[in-house]
Amino acid sequence: MKGIREKLEKYALGSVQTSGFKALSFRKMATEIGIKSSSVHYHFPEKSHLAKALIERYSAEFFQALDAIAEKPGGLEEKIIDFFTIFEEVIKENKLCLCGMMAAEVELLNDENRQLLADYFTKTEQWLVDLITQHQSEIKSSLSAQVLAKSLLSSLEGALLLDRVVNDNQRLTAQKELFVSMLFA
Amino acid sequence: MKGIREKLEKYALGSVQTSGFKALSFRKMATEIGIKSSSVHYHFPEKSHLAKALIERYSAEFFQALDAIAEKPGGLEEKIIDFFTIFEEVIKENKLCLCGMMAAEVELLNDENRQLLADYFTKTEQWLVDLITQHQSEIKSSLSAQVLAKSLLSSLEGALLLDRVVNDNQRLTAQKELFVSMLFA
DNA sequence: GTCTATATACAGATAGAC
């Protein structure tokens, strides 16, 4: 079947966003999909290959969503709020951003996957820098676009991390209030 | 020996802050300290007991550091910068906050340890709320102390998470610049 | 308090049949 690899990745993605990469086993994946663990190894010979596939897949879908935000008509405030919405959807499912989760486990990853993870963060920051720069006239902050971008992304990842533990979304809400107030109020 | 438990906790703390709780085994702890894994079970019958000891120990030392900041003479800006410094020391060692790391692994913890983890974050936020409220006249932000506290703590945890992956401290620096600018500039 | 020895379960990974 062509769909098996797809099912494996889908399940693995949700599992890692919930419990982390270390806690995911080929046996659990196999049982969940209804095949044997040796068959999972056909699709992903080593677990690091699965990690790579997950980071690449998650990154591709994420940057596609960012492109959609960038291309939409509307001002910066609307686009920033759309950016927040991506993270709000994640916490609603009691998950973390895949790359935020794997960032905690970075010491367990090989060099290639560490680089893919770093790329996810730096490219997202660069997307924010470009967005802010294009709408520079709409904001009142004197901080550089670089500082705003790095602060915004790490603030959102941290808010997800803590909100899931405390079981609300107050930190995500607080971050939104703070950035909207600082940039547009 | 009385010092064995101490050595075990010290090693475990550093290991979890680096690689996470799931990746730490009683065997590694034992080998590191120079005893057998069965002896580790004498001190911590189950792994969850170790998790509890680590969270409680880390929290106690952290809140002690917060008390020292609160009792020191000086204005709010100085105290907030001292708060940042705690996190800067962590990233220098290429580690995460213990509770930030375990927040990623919260689904693997039992209810008691989840509660201890949630307490760490909410108590720290409350400490920040109290601090900000006491120095309300020194800040220029119109945001509530609650929003500022939740935003500040989660921003710092997120900055640690991302800086370790990208292998610099630019996000921690950006957060400091943003908060100092927003509150005091 | 630490040891040896062991129980039981699970991990990633591979060989070879079909």
Added chain:
DNA sequence: GTCTATCTGTATATAGAC
């Protein structure tokens, strides 16, 4: 592509000697 079977290593945890 998936299977059975298996290898090798590791995990948490316990029993009982010293």
